[in-house]
Amino acid sequence: MxxxxxxxxxxxxxxxxxxxxxxxxxxxxxxxxxxxxxxxxxxxxxxxxxxxxxxxxxxHIKFDEPIFKVFLALSGLTLLIIFVLTFFDFIYR
Incomplete structure (x- = not known):
């Protein structure tokens, strides 16, 4: 490497x-x-x-290897899913 x-x-x-x-x-x-x-x-x-x-x-994610960017995107997607589920729970309560 x-x-x-x-x-x-x-x-x-x-x-x-x-x-x-x-x-x-x-x-x-x-x-x-x-x-x-x-x-x-x-x-x-x-x-x-x-x-x-x-x-x-x-x-320094801008300069890191692509695998770190993938994991960062997956964690951001997971956070987005949690936010969406929380807002749906809040709206339909």
Whole structure:
């Protein structure tokens, strides 16, 4: 197995960190605005963007082997199934 190195400069980490701070500020701002049913949808969308940044850059999944990406996708799918089942239980209660 070939040992591939990837180097991410400090500039990329700082840009991602500032992006995460900005997205957190946007999330807090959106939480204070009454958008009806869309508030949760927007908050989840922003959280998905933030988690994608953390997973790809800070956890280095972007540079890992494909098997790790498959397991990450399977765990995300499992979490999505749990959320859907929970929401169905909540709706039909």
């Amino acid at each position: 070939e040992n591939k190195k990837h180097i991410i400069g400090y500039n990329a980490y700082i840009i991602v960190w500032l992006s995460l701070l900005a997205l957190t500020a946007i999330t807090v701002s959106v939480a204070g605005i009454h958008l009806g049913d869309y508030t949760l949808l927007i908050a989840m969308f922003i959280a998905a963007i933030k988690s994608a940044l953390v997973i790809n850059i800070f956890m």
